[in-house]
Amino acid sequence: MNIAKLKKSIPPGLRKLGGLFLTSFRYAIFRWLMPPLKHYPLYHMNLAEKGWPKITAFTAGRKYTDQIESINCGSNGYDDSSHVLEDYAKTSRPIVLKNYIVADKEKFCTLEGLKGEIGDIIGRVRVGDYDEIAGDPEFVEMRVSDFIDHLQGNSEFPYKNRLVEGKGPYLASTKLPTIAKLLPVPSFFPRSPDFTAFWLGSDSRSPLHNHMSCDVLLVQLVGRRKVFLIPPHQAPLIGSILRDTGICTASFDPFEPDKEEFPGADLVNKMYFELDSGDALLIPGFWYHAIRFTGPSFAFSQFNANVMPMSIGGGSIKPWKERSYLKGWG
Numbered sequence: 001m002n003i004a005k006l007k008k009s010i011p012p013g014l015r016k017l018g019g020l021f022l023t024s025f026r027y028a029i030f031r032w033l034m035p036p037l038k039h040y041p042l043y044h045m046n047l048a049e050k051g052w053p054k055i056t057a058f059t060a061g062r063k064y065t066d067q068i069e070s071i072n073c074g075s076n077g078y079d080d081s082s083h084v085l086e087d088y089a090k091t092s093r094p095i096v097l098k099n100y101i102v103a104d105k106e107k108f109c110t111l112e113g114l115k116g117e118i119g120d121i122i123g124r125v126r127v128g129d130y131d132e133i134a135g136d137p138e139f140v141e142m143r144v145s146d147f148i149d150h151l152q153g154n155s156e157f158p159y160k161n162r163l164v165e166g167k168g169p170y171l172a173s174t175k176l177p178t179i180a181k182l183l184p185v186p187s188f189f190p191r192s193p194d195f196t197a198f199w200l201g202s203d204s205r206s207p208l209h210n211h212m213s214c215d216v217l218l219v220q221l222v223g224r225r226k227v228f229l230i231p232p233h234q235a236p237l238i239g240s241i242l243r244d245t246g247i248c249t250a251s252f253d254p255f256e257p258d259k260e261e262f263p264g265a266d267l268v269n270k271m272y273f274e275l276d277s278g279d280a281l282l283i284p285g286f287w288y289h290a291i292r293f294t295g296p297s298f299a300f301s302q303f304n305a306n307v308m309p310m311s312i313g314g315g316s317i318k319p320w321k322e323r324s325y326l327k328g329w330g
């Protein structure tokens with residue numbers, strides 16, 4: 001009996017059920033087997049080999065002003081913004097959405113509200129020269145409510161002797177699932193709190209780097225944040241090196257460019273924005289970004305790390321539409 005005949009002999013209801021089972025099976029394989037594979041070097045060689053030329057051709061062909069484009073979400077906040085973010089991510093263009101967060105501002109956008117939500121957690125706070133040794137910072141552990149007390153000016157930082165001039169203590173890249181699941185997620189990002197990292201500190205910074213395996217949405221909740229973006233095609237001008245399989249760091253500092261070390265500094269196309277509480281910035285995959293802020297500041301980043309950046313074939317996170325990692329990669 002051939003396959004077509006066999007299929008026809010199965011009652012339609014059972015066939016539908018079988019189809020559903022196969023799709024779910026495929027989805028489970030994608031979700032549970034593919035993520036570990038993402039760390040397989042060949043996947044990343046493929047990403048680097050195929051991704052860089054495609055992205056840099058996109059960005060080199062475009063004209064930039066020094067400002068990042070911005071639009072205002074208005075009174076509905078993030079409600080209508082997923083499609084805008086998706087359009088920009090697909091074409092590797094950064095965008096700021098002003099007033100992205102409008103609801104629950106007292107909970108997430110005030111230090112007092114945060115204390116109530118996450119005060120009991122023990123956090124790992126970056127100290128020392130953390131932006132000089134990206135990827136391998138020193139930490140101290142403390143209760144988040146004690147750290148917030150310090151940020152509010154109510155107490156001294158207990159490990160003051162471990163700090164370096166100009167670099168305040170930084171509770172950086174921290175997972176906070178209890179609040180992550182209450183925050184909005186663009187439709188093409190995973191819903192899981194595992195893909196949300198929080199950033200709480202005062203007078204802190206993150207050095208120039210990019211993410212090759214995802215787009216990033218950086219959302220400001222408390223205080224402000226200064227961001228420089230540099231398009232991927234300018235990697236040769238900024239001392240970029242591959243830090244690990246998914247990240248490049250760069251030694252150029254857009255906030256204080258060293259023209260001796262980087263004679264091409266004037267050619268670097270630095271795009272700037274100062275995020276205010278409630279604003280969101282889409283940083284498409286491969287785009288370099290550096291962050292600084294003065295005073296207390298709290299933000300979160302979401303990563304669509306299940307897939308590759310939208311502009312090189314990453315797809316929506318929908319069970320029936322999952323794309324395999326290598327689809328479309330020749």
Ligand SMILES: O=C(O)CCC(=O)C(=O)O
Pocket residue numbers: 199205206216218289291299301
């Ligand atoms: O806000 C920060 O300090 C760093 C954010 C960032 O670089 C990221 O999410 O990739």
